[in-house]
Amino acid sequence: MEEGGKADNLATVSSDLTEKSAAIDPRLTECPVCLDQLRHPKSLPCLHTFCEECLDIYITQKPDTLTNSFPCPICRLETVPVDPKEERGNWAKQFPTNNLIVEMSKMCSRESQVYECDPCKKRNVRNIAAKVWWKEYNRFLCDACLDKLRDVIDDDHTLVEVTSGQKFLSSTSPTCTYCPKHKKETDLYCEDHQSVCCSTCIAVAHRRCEVVTTLSEHGDKVRSSTQIQDMRSELQEVAVNMESLAKHIKRQTQNLGDGRDVVMEQMTDLRQRFETHLNKLQEDITDELDTTYKEEKKKLDDMLNKCERMYMGIKTTQALSESDVIQDDDMQMVSFLHRGCLEIRSCKNIMPQVVQALTSVEISLDYEDALFMDDATPILGRLHITRTRRGFLFKQLCHAEAKEVGKLCIKTASDQKRCQVTGLLYLSNGHIILADGGNNKVKLFQENGELLDELPLQGQPWDLCMVAKNTVAVTMQSKQLISKIRMKSSKLKLYRNADIKTGKPCHGITYTDGQYVLTAALASEIYCLTKDDLALHKLTSYPYYLANDSISNDVIGSVYTSTVDDTAVFRLSPDGVITEITKVGLLKGGNGVDVDGEGNVYVCGRISNNVVQISRDGTVRELVNSEDLQQPYTLSIYGSKLVLSNAASDTSNHITIYELF
Incomplete structure (x- = not known):
């Protein structure tokens, strides 16, 4: 036979093997969202069609405002899904498929379809266009592969030339595959490896295998056995189980949605x-x-x-x-x-x-603040009315005298050490709250000495100040932070997650104009915590205590020093200017400080063993000075009542109440 003889039987494509498709404008099958050919086209009631994926992304990206509809991406017509109760991610699947677009897409794809060479694809060589179609084996061949297979193609085999716009129907003849490695017909079967092989594969790679038969013998063996029937039974069983599982998942999804709706x-x-x-x-x-x-x-x-x-x-x-x-x-x-x-x-x-x-x-x-309180049943709200009878001075306080009217024991049954009251607040309802640094507690007493509550702390408290009606701030100087305590129905509770880190030691504290002003006594510093920065004021001695003058909104501070001509009490204005109120003299070793409603200043002289009163005009007079007064530590005043603590070991477990008259 002359070279190339077996390839001379190229035939013209007959009408039963090819099918011409009508010319269709490709733009009709494009998605208006992604501008690509429509995939799984879904039609809305307004007849606009979109890819299912594009429509799903459009719906789910819309803000979820609990609505049951969405606007069409083209005409903005409000569109309601088939089942609005379904999740938004399933709405796109509910719309009908546009079968007309599906058929048009198929016709367009056939017009532009390019057939690749099958042997080249098996060798992972892609995009090699086929020149002929081998009808008997339903294979597309390029020129190179056609030349290699000339000896295999019989004279009576049909080779159809591939042209654009053709549809090649699969042949009903028995298919035969060729080994991509050895280019031989795969007509043998290795049962050890359960694979179809050619004769060269058997001789090289399967020579040690025990059971090797022809493909037809293995086919007869399979037909005579129950393997196919067993496989069908197992497929049916698996299909039933998978269907049941899918239904169960759908029910769970439905139950989840129903639960959410409920x-x-x-x-x-x-x-x-x-x-x-x-x-x-x-x-x-x-x-x-x-x-x-x-x-x-x-x-x-x-x-x-x-x-x-x-x-x-x-x-x-x-x-x-x-x-x-x-x-x-x-x-x-x-x-x-x-x-x-x-x-x-x-x-x-x-x-x-x-x-x-x-x-x-x-x-x-x-009312109860549910964000910080631990009570299981919060109080929604009730009116709280406090009536307190207070003394009234008919003459200026700079001429007032102090008379001891009570002495309270503040040591409780749970205290392990001697009390050390470094912070005091005399409240408007007659209650007294104090910081006991000796036992790491904050305690709440009535004027008659009855203990209302005590709150253990994880560290040593120092000073106290009011922040709001029922909120007290306490400095934890060793931990360099401020803790907040809630007073509720004569009970003390620590606010959770409300600690404020100061970044440096903190002793005295006051709250004014929405910010905390503190002292770092040993560093001789006064600083205020703001939202943006940390403002500092440097002194020459040790400022321990601060108070707020409600009239001028100034901060009044005492200085622990006994050096003559040193500043004993100072005033810090809101604009940051420090001025001297009085020098060391009658007052030595300034400690606790407070200001009454008339702007008069009261200071403990820890070294001078007295309490002095400074009027607004700067007059300094000794208010309390007795043999029982030993190392006064801190004080607090409300109305005509003054409460005072002592640092001396034999008097530190008591606080004294004075009446001004």
């Missing part, structure tokens, strides 16, 4: 009931607040009117006392003197009565 409905109902309760609570508290305010204001207005009438009468009498007519007329002078004496006597009688009836009324909303 919880959402419960949350909506809970929110409505909670809002109803809050509205009722607000209405009740508002009514009680208005009633209390009107009652207390009426009492105060009556007292005020009585005082103002008497004040105006006194001022009139004062003015008349300077009149020349009274000085010249004996009768009028005697009558006026009698009138003035009656007014003085009347005022002296009425003032104690007014003071006795006068109470300090404080109104606050009592």
